[in-house]
Every structure is written in C-alpha cells, then in structure tokens.
Amino acid sequence: MAHLVYIDETGSVGKGASKQKLLTLAAVLVHEDKVQPLAEKFRQVARTHLGWVPADFELHGNEIWNGIGHWDSLSYAELIAAYEDAISVIDDLDVDVSCASIHKERLHTRYGGDADGNAYLLALQFLLEKIDTRYTGNKILIADEQKEHQLRAVKMVADLQDWGGGEVPGTKLKTVIDSIHFVSSHASPGVQLADLVAYALQRKWNTWDSHPDAKAAIDRITDVINQHMRTWREPWPSE
DSSP, X not given: OEEEEEEEEESSSSTTGGGOOEEEEEEEEEEGGGHHHHHHHHHHHHHHHHSSOOTTOOOOHHHHHHTOGGGTTSOHHHHHHHHHHHHTHHHHTTOEEEEEEEEHHHHHHHHXXXXXXXXXXXXXXXHHHHHHHHSOSXXXXXXXXXXXXXXXXXXXXXXXXXXXXXSSBOOOOSSEEEEEEEEOGGGOHHHHHHHHHHHXXXXXXXXXXXXXXXXXXXXXXXXXXHHTBOOOOOOBSOO
C-alpha cells in the first residue's frame, strides 16, 4: 500500500511574491485508499457552501480566503467556515503534512543571486528527503504543474533515487517510487489540499492578518495542519 504525496508551492512567483520572504513547498501524504474519499469530501464542501458543484470547481486557498470567483457572494464568516471545512479533511482522513522552505533573500545573499532560480528545486529536494526518511511505505509524487522547473525536477528526482544527487549533496531516496508526476490542480483534489495547506502556512508566517477574527481563524486552520506535521526543518539557508 502506498501514499500519494501531493505537492504545491507558494511564495515564488506572481502578485505579491516580493512580499513573501519564503518559498515553501507543502506536501500532503494521502493513503491510496483515502484518495477517492478526499475527492468526495471536497465536492461536499462545494455543495455545503456554494449550493452546487461548478463544472470548473477546484479549491484554492487564496480564492476562498479572499472571496474570489465562485466564492465572491459569501460573507467573510462563510468563507472562513468553508476553508475550515475543507482543511478538516486532514483530521478526517488522518493525512500527514510536511513542508520545506527556502529563505529567498538569504539564498540570494549567500550565492550572489546565482542560485535564485534554484529555490524550487532546493525546497523539493529537502522536502523529499524528509518524507523519505520519516514516513514508512512507498510514495508516489504528484505535484502542481511547474512549466519552468518540470524537466529539471524529473531529472533531480531520478538522480536522488539513483545515487543521492540533488541541487546540493543529498541522500538517496529509498521509498519514492517512479518519477515525479506534474498535473493540473483542477484534476487533483490532493494538489488542491496541498494548496490550502501552503496558503494557510504562508499567511500565518507572514502575519498578513490584523483583524482578531482573521487571526483567530488562521490560527485554528494552521493548528489543524501543525498537528499532522510530523517533520520540520528551519528555512534554508540559515542565518
């Protein structure tokens, strides 16, 4: 029996990226017999909070939190309820969580900017090394599409499986089977769950919320995540 390891990232590109000091890859480890229950849980989130399941439905942390797209008609309290309902699947299905972060400014300073484009791959290497050694059983990697990094990531995972070669000297992966598979988040509830985790963690770490209700909500959400995070590593490089 294997775990499907769904991976998503936050903090690297896009609007507001310069205000996010960390690039973070979050992973959720879903046992193979929990994959379909996860998909059904997310459909139920849509039925409960939207009243229907749109044809293009997928869960994005940013969209739910900020009331974007299908969520734009909901009140703030209703949005928070939807986010908490979605994240509760971590408890319901006993999903393990892991993450790895790169401190972008320190990486830039340490290597004079030469390694800025490697932040995603470094975070991926550290993440895989953690889940390989800390969690038993075979693992299949499924990540959100990364047009900029996909080919290099596939090569790096193969090298880590073969002889432990990564962006920096690493350890040989023993429980990660097959290659890393990149998919559209629309087609993968597991990747959507990783997105919800990554967005909530980044929001908490960057202390974006000042309103007491928002701070309390993000604390509740990240508390659920942290209770299932069995591995931790300080952002790299260290100070």
